[in-house]
Amino acid sequence: xxxxxxxxxxxxxxxxxxxxxxxxxxxxxxxxVLVRRRTPSLKPEExxxxxxxxxxxxxxxxxxxxxxxGTFMDGWFEALSGITTTGLSVFVAEGLPRSLVLFRSxxxxxxxxxxxxxxxxxxxxxxxxxxxxxxxEYGRENVFGNVRLVARRVATVYLGLTxxxxxxxxxxxxxxxxxxxxVLSTISTGGFSPYSTSIGxxxxxxxxxxxxxxxLTGATSxxxxxxxxxxxxxxxxxxxxxxxxxxxxxxxxxxxxxxAIGSLGLGLFQGISAVTTTGFATTAVGRLPxxxxxxxxxxxxxxxxxxxxxxxxxxxRTLGLLAxxxxxxxxxxxxxxxxxxxxFLGRTFSADEMVDFSAYVLLYFLILVVSGLVLSLMGYxxxxxxxxxxxxxxxxxxxxxxxxxxxxxxxxxxxMLLMWMGRLEIFPVILFLRKAVRRW
Numbered sequence: 001x002x003x004x005x006x007x008x009x010x011x012x013x014x015x016x017x018x019x020x021x022x023x024x025x026x027x028x029x030x031x032x033v034l035v036r037r038r039t040p041s042l043k044p045e046e047x048x049x050x051x052x053x054x055x056x057x058x059x060x061x062x063x064x065x066x067x068x069x070g071t072f073m074d075g076w077f078e079a080l081s082g083i084t085t086t087g088l089s090v091f092v093a094e095g096l097p098r099s100l101v102l103f104r105s106x107x108x109x110x111x112x113x114x115x116x117x118x119x120x121x122x123x124x125x126x127x128x129x130x131x132x133x134x135x136x137e138y139g140r141e142n143v144f145g146n147v148r149l150v151a152r153r154v155a156t157v158y159l160g161l162t163x164x165x166x167x168x169x170x171x172x173x174x175x176x177x178x179x180x181x182x183v184l185s186t187i188s189t190g191g192f193s194p195y196s197t198s199i200g201x202x203x204x205x206x207x208x209x210x211x212x213x214x215x216l217t218g219a220t221s222x223x224x225x226x227x228x229x230x231x232x233x234x235x236x237x238x239x240x241x242x243x244x245x246x247x248x249x250x251x252x253x254x255x256x257x258x259x260a261i262g263s264l265g266l267g268l269f270q271g272i273s274a275v276t277t278t279g280f281a282t283t284a285v286g287r288l289p290x291x292x293x294x295x296x297x298x299x300x301x302x303x304x305x306x307x308x309x310x311x312x313x314x315x316x317r318t319l320g321l322l323a324x325x326x327x328x329x330x331x332x333x334x335x336x337x338x339x340x341x342x343x344f345l346g347r348t349f350s351a352d353e354m355v356d357f358s359a360y361v362l363l364y365f366l367i368l369v370v371s372g373l374v375l376s377l378m379g380y381x382x383x384x385x386x387x388x389x390x391x392x393x394x395x396x397x398x399x400x401x402x403x404x405x406x407x408x409x410x411x412x413x414x415x416m417l418l419m420w421m422g423r424l425e426i427f428p429v430i431l432f433l434r435k436a437v438r439r440w
Contacts, residue, residue, distance in 0.1 A: 001020045001021075001023045001024035001027060001065075001103075002020065002021075002024045003102065003103075003106055004016070004020040004065065004099050004100070004102060004103035004106065005017055005020030005021045005024060005099070007098060007099040007102045007103075008020055008097065008099035011097065011098050011099060013097045013098070013099050015068050016065060016068060016097050016099045016100060017099070019064065019065050019067075019068065020065060020099065020103070023061070023064060023065070027061075048424075048427060048428035048431050048432075049428060049431040049432040049434075049435050051424060051428050052420070052424055052428040052429045052431065052432035053432055055080075055083055055084065055111075055420065055423065055424065056420065056432070058079070058083050058107075058110075058111075059076060059079045059080035059082075059083050059084075059420075060076060060079075061079075062075070062076075062078075062079025062080075062082060062083060062103075062104075062107055063075035063076040063078070063079045065100060065103060066078055066079070066091075066100065068097075069091065069095070069096060069097070069100065070090075070091060073409060073412060074090050074091065074405075074412075076416070077090050077403075077412050077415075077416055078090060078091060078104055079104070079107060080416050080419055080420060081104075081192075081397070081416075081419060082104045082105075082107030082108045082111060082190065082192065083107050083108070083110065083111040083423075084111055084395050084419040084420060084422065084423035085108050085111045085112045085188045085189055085190040085191075085277075085309055085311070085395050085423065086190070086191070086279070086311075086391075086392060086395040086396065086397050086419045086422075086423070087108070087185065087190050087191025087192050087278075087279035087395075087396070087397025088279075088391065088392060088397050088399055088403040088415060088419070089192065089397075089399075089403065090403060090404060090405055090406075090407055090412065091405060092196055092405060093192075093193060093194055093195055093196050094194075094195065094196060098177065098194075101181055101192075101194045102177070102180070102181055104192050105180075105181040105182075105184040105185045105190070105192050106184055108184060108185050108188040108190030108191075108192055109162070109184040109185070109187065109188045109190070111188060111190070111423070112158070112187065112188025112189065112190060112218070112309035113154075113155060113158050113188070113309075117151050117154055117155065150223065153223070153226045154222045154223065154226075154307075156226075157222045157223075157225045157226055158187065158222060161187050161214075161217055161218075161225070162183055162184070162187045165183040165186055165187055165214045165217070166179055166180060166183045168210050168213075168214065169182060169183055169207075169210060169211075171210075172204070172206050172207045172209075172210040173202070173204055173206060173207055174202075174207065177194070178194055181193070181194050182194075182199075182211070183214070185278075185280075186211060186214045186215060186217075186218055186278060186280075187214065187217065187218045187309070188218060188309050189215065189218040189219055189276055189277050189278040189279075189304065189308070189309045189310045189311070189395075190278070190279070190309075190397070191273075191278045191279025191280050191396070191397035191398075192397075193280065197281070197284075198280050198281040198282070199211055199269070199280045199281065199282050200281060200282040200283055205265060208265065208269050208282060211269075211280060212268070212269055212272045215272050215273060215276040215278040215280065216246065216247070216250070216272060216276060218276060218278065218304075218308065218309050218310065219246060219275070219276035219277065219278070219303075219304025219305060219308050219309070219310035220243065220246060220304070220305055220308055221240075221242070221243075221305040221306060221307035221308050222307055222308060223307050224240065224243065224305070224307070241319060242305050242306070242315045242316050242319060243305065245315045245318070245319065246275070246276075246304060246305055246315055249275050249299070249302060249315070250268070250271040250272040250274075250275040250276070250299070251268065251271070252271075253271040253274065253275065253295050253296070253298065253299045254267045254268035254269070254270065254271025254272060255267060255268070255271070256271075256291075256292075256295045257270050257271055257288075257292045257295050257296065258271075260288070260289050260291045260292040260295070261283070261288060261289065261292055263283075265282075266282050266283050267292075269282045270282065270283070270285075270288075270292075270296060270398075271295075271296075271299060273396075273398065274296040274299030274300045274396060274398065275299040275300075275302055275303070275304065275312075276304050276310055277300060277303050277304060277310045277311040277312050277394050277395055277396045277397075278310075278396070278397070279391070279396045279397025279398050281398060285387075285398050285399060285400055286384075286399070286400040286401045290383060293383060293387055293400070294383075296387070296398065297386060297387055297390045300312060300390045300391055300394040300396045300398070301313055301364075301368075301390060301394060302314075302315060302318055303315065303394055310395075311393075311394045311395030311396065311422050311423065312394040312395075312396075312422075313361060313364055317357065317360070317361060320357055321358075321361060323342070323343075324342065324354065324357070324358065327340065327342045342354055360425070360426065360427075363426060364393070364426065367393065367418070367421065367426065368386070368389055368390060368393055369386075371389040371392075371393070371414055371417075371418055372385045372386040372389040372390075373385070374414055375388060375389060375402065375411060375414060378408065378410055378411055380402055380411075384400045384401070384402060385402070387400050388400060388402040388403065388415065389414075389415075389418060392414075392415040392416075392418035392419050392422065393418040393419075393421065393422040394422055395419060395422045395423050402415070403415055
């Protein structure tokens with residue numbers, strides 16, 4: 001809240017200034033009171049629901065500063081889109097005070113780093129509950145053996161890439177404010193921009209190339225960046241198949257989009273934006289031909305690497321599905337009593353893990369189809385509905401116009417639920433809603 005207040009004070013936006021100042025001071029006071037009280041211990045099985053509740057709480061609090069420019073529902077949509085790093089918007093960016101423009105980009109940056117990962121780095125003692133909180137946001141692989149160490153190193157890499165990206169944006173030609181707002185939204189793969197036309201407002205190949213590079217950076221596993229610090233591990237890091245898939249898929253999909261719209265630069269940029277789930281645009285997505293839209297839907301479903309701020313199914317699950325199909329073929333050619341272990345990315349998975357892996361992907365597609373149908377029943381075209389649903393669930397932010405100023409409340413609620421579930425990979429939200437219904 002305080003950086004937003006600083007920006008409001010510099011811009012003489014006094015209504016926003018007092019709102020940010022009051023919220024920031026209130027948060028400090030509540031935090032000071034609560035940390036002096038004895039808090040109940042958190043059970044590991046409660047951690048995923050706690051994460052989901054944290055994101056919901058932050059979205060509700062983030063709605064308050066927008067009351068000066070819109071309804072609470074619009075503010076809630078914008079804040080949830082920010083904290084989930086989605087980037088769908090129901091405001092005209094140019095009509096917002098600059099303090100709110102910075103605030104929503106900062107909300108994406110905080111959401112990208114992860115409220116949970118920051119808490120692990122600074123506040124929580126190590127233990128099973130802490131590991132469960134970490135797993136709810138970044139998966140179950142504890143790459144450094146200590147969850148607090150993971151959190152601190154991820155936060156260090158995240159901050160370092162943000163500073164590096166800001167410098168690169170200034171060199172590329174962005175102004176100090178634009179560069180800050182955009183880099184906060186890029187490293188978090190969020191996609192909020194001070195302009196309705198996004199990166200297309202600059203009409204600069206240099207800026208587009210720079211933004212493309214840092215979109216890929218934000219969609220790369222942050223623990224992988226830490227391993228690159230040690231030269232002896234470069235070979236192992238560069239042998240990571242998921243990394244090469246992240247580099248190859250946007251080029252292929254971008255090439256297909258380029259063929260559909262007749263522009264290589266626009267096609268590649270949109271392909272990278274979709275796969276990294278950042279959501280920046282250099283052209284109006286709603287005007288793209290249907291073949292280009294379907295290609296972008298496919299890219300938004302794939303998403304970036306695990307351990308990154310990107311959304312979507314994630315590329316490691318894509319590799320896992322391919323490996324699972326190969327395993328099924330090998331298993332079918334052997335006697336029924338044969339034992340065929342399922343190995344993937346150098347690790348052997350149990351049957352229960354394989355079921356969980358497949359169930360998540362199936363559930364992801366089921367939610368996408370159902371939400372697309374719900375939007376279509378509200379009067380939107382099926383193609384547009386599936387595109388917007390894929391964008392919200394993948395926390396991408398590309399829009400064909402369903403998320404817009406004046407959008408129906410029903411459409412907003414559907415997209416908000418998808419953003420919330422997509423950011424936390426569905427299950428924490430389901431557990432939270434289950435607990436909430438039982439207590440109610």
